Amino acid sequence: MSYLKKYKEVIISAVFLVGALVAEYLISFTGQQYVYLSLYILSYLSVGGPVWIKAFKSIKKGNIFSEFLLMGIATVGAFAIGEYAEGVAVMLFYMVGEYAQGNAVQRARRSIKSLIDSQPDIANVERNRTVLKVSPQNVKVGEIIRVKPGEKVPLDGILLSDQGSFNTAALTGESKPMIRKTGEEVWAGSINRQTPVRIEVTSAYEKTKLSKILEMVKEASSRKAPTERFMSRFAKVYTPIVVWMAVAVTFLPYLFVENYVFQEWFYRALIFLVVSCPCGLVISIPLGYFGGIGAASRNGILFKGANFLDQLRKMNILFMDKTGTLTKGEFKVQEVYPVNGYDKEELLKLAASLERQSTHPIAKAIADYVNGQSLYSVANQKEVSGKGLVGTINQKMVAVGNRDLLNDYDIQLVGNGWKDSYTYVHVAKEGMHVGTISITDKIKEDSKSAVQKLHQLGVEKLVMLSGDKQEVVDRVANKLGLEYAYGGLMPDDKYSYVKGALGPKNVVGFIGDGVNDAPVITLADVGIAMGGIGSDATIETADVVIQTDQPSKISTAIEIANFTHRVVWQNIGFALGIKLLVMALAAFGIATMWEAIFADVGVALLAIANAIRIQHRYSDVHLILGNGRQGEEENTPAKKCCDP
Known part of the structure; x- marks a missing residue:
């Protein structure tokens, strides 16, 4: 019943359309024309009414040449020249495409919704020698809460019990349980797996790691990548151009063709309008980026904007802090x-x-x-x-x-x-x-495999920066296979190294976890923070947050960024190529309205399906790259004589 209610316009339209086709072609009776024409009109109004309402609302806002108006003009024109079935079919399939787009967006949001669902709404607080159920918003820092097995931790805190085992998959994307002992930190949104525990609250509700994650993901969905911004501007210019081109297709042949037939050229112009509708192209691009952000969040990687997917993909120099980033x-x-x-x-x-x-x-x-x-x-x-x-x-x-x-x-x-x-x-x-x-x-188990993978993914220069003495830095660098390593650095020295690498030919990244790393993370083109052990200042200034503190997640993030980029440009190339081909065929009278429907709705559906591949490809939580074993110490000393 929910499906009938959700898709009622399309279902009603399809029923009336089938009735109209039966009345027009399969039976003969008195008043036949009035019956099937009435059924075509009812079928059209079921799906066309909402589109025309959107078109008028768009015009009121100053956007005259919207895709809604394009579809409206094309379908009404088809009725005007007696192509009733084609006019209804165009609008019907357009609405099917709109529903498919909506479903695709909802699918992309599910990974984020799982985070929102992880935010508990009840906390068991110890007050006046009793346990009260209160809203987490009303729990103060320093109060003690109790969490039973199977319950979600409502607030960040310090474990008072001897030991606890927590499922943090919703926060970090890591399937392995997190074991905590007395005095260690426990995060809101994690699930207590075994015994009842007592936790001393250390963060107010709005300042928990979970709340910050939700805020970052919401912010990310509103920040557009350069490709998205380009397509939005492109659509605003493209739409009025194709409207005037359709007008030209209708009337210009009168000046050059001997046997000019208005109805024939008007039909070609209508096909031209249907094909040119950019809605599928425009929606599939942000859907691709949103899919990338959602897939990353399910793997414990938080992008604070779609633009950082593009930046990470282009990154060719990465500076890395040692302690807490490459080492434990x-x-x-x-x-x-x-x-x-x-x-x-x-x-x-x-x-x-x-x-x-x-x-x-x-x-x-x-x-x-x-x-x-x-x-x-x-x-x-x-x-x-x-x-x-x-x-x-x-x-x-x-x-x-x-x-x-x-x-x-x-x-x-x-x-x-x-x-x-x-x-x-x-x-x-x-x-x-x-x-x-x-x-x-x-050294972290996955640090060496992470370094190898980053080189394979096109990061040309990996540089380790540390305040530790040079001998220690060289030892770690040699074990990880790092060519550049600099020790004995103060925070301003790290800042100078990163600043010196910035330039028009480089996209520079920096990954760290300490408070002293915050200025450098802000300076870098792509600032990456270790979200588990990282300071609040570092996480807030970062563009990308690794929730699991695993350096291997950087390469996973780059893989997601690369795949998202490929999918987006596949959609652009495929959609524009098919549309231009069918528009040219329409101008020469070769394409019919059915080819136009495929070039618009069919291409949009294929582009949406292509974008959904990002979700499928990275739907399973990625574990640490490699086998986690470190290689033997290498004899080649790390370079330290000159700037990277």
Whole structure:
């Protein structure tokens, strides 16, 4: 019944059209002409009425030469010369095409609707020793919510329970469950898979990651790509031109043809008008881009506008932050090297005593490594920016930091096997070096395959930028097969590198996750942010957001952009080619109204079907590229001598 209601105009028109054809050609009776003519008119009004209403509304807004007026003139003209069946058929198939377009748009919106449906409308909040069901909009930051198995998390927060397993597919496109432990972040829209959990709310309803995703996707659908803008302008110029050309086809032959027959040339002009209608072409292009945005969102990639699909496709230089982008940003103690008579336990105890109050990832790695060990009390502790920490333990000065910190205090470093290219934390007591701790950051499983795939997709130059020391950067670059790698950089140095690469011949991208990456992301032609671990400032300034924090998703995004571009231009070439051919045939009297119907509605339906291929091709969530195994360390050093 819902289908009958939805397509009632087309169904009624088709019934009357069949009746008219039967009355005109299959039976003979008195008043036959009046009966079938009445049925043709009823059939026409069922589908033509809504089109003429749209045409008049368009004229009121100042858009005289709309596709609605084109179809109206052509079909009324067909009636005027006695081609009743063709006039009705043109309008009927036009409406079928409109319904097909509407259905295609709805299909493209489904992936986005799944995000909207992920936004819960109830939160179970602990208040006054009881649990109340309230709207998430009314929950304050700091309150505690409970989420049962199978329920959606209504707000971003920190997990208070020991452990939880969450389905985040609607947010990240990742089918693998996200395991969270006490103190780790949980996102709104994710589904609790196993045991009941308690979560402390950290973000207001309108500031959750899910709300921001929805806002970005809505914004993306309103930002047009250059091809879309061109076709919109093209249609405004193209439509009045073809109307006047149709007028010329009708009347100009009178000056050049001996046996001029008005009805014959008017019929050709009507065919010309039907063929020239640009509606299918105009709708199939934004539908293609919208399909690309929807397919990307289902794979955990958020484009903030269709124009960035085109920009990403053209990107030939990509700058990449190291920590958190290509590496996990999860530092771990690799080795401990005590010197000058100290043992490992005492060395770690001194370091952890100073580092336990710091929020730096390296400090956390040391604290985790000595977990459970009793620590010293520290007095007069201070941070030396970019170098480390200094404090007093048992009235003796202790310094924990990098080589520069020890140089500031004229402390001589003693070597003890720490020659590998890792990050090092040196510890000194009373002006004497007592040992070194090596820290390593793991490379993400898909980073190497992502680098290889990006080169295959035409990104000519991949450059890694990092604040870490050059030896560490070179080690990571060699493992990933990166030719260009620059370490020891401050945020303004990264900015300078990207600014230097900008130019008319380059489309420059930058991908990062930290607050200090926000200016560079804004500067780049295509700014890409890691959305899972990325800062709010970085995500807000980015043009593309990778929700899963997987570098391999960049190549997936480029593949979607490339495929979308191919589909859009296939539609343009196919539609214009067929239309121009049939328009030429109509001018010479070869094409009939039925060829015109195919050139308009048929081509539009084929173009729409072609655009839907984007949704089908990327409907399944893409997992990490490659097998996730890193290759052996290569011997070729990364270039660092000159600008990329």
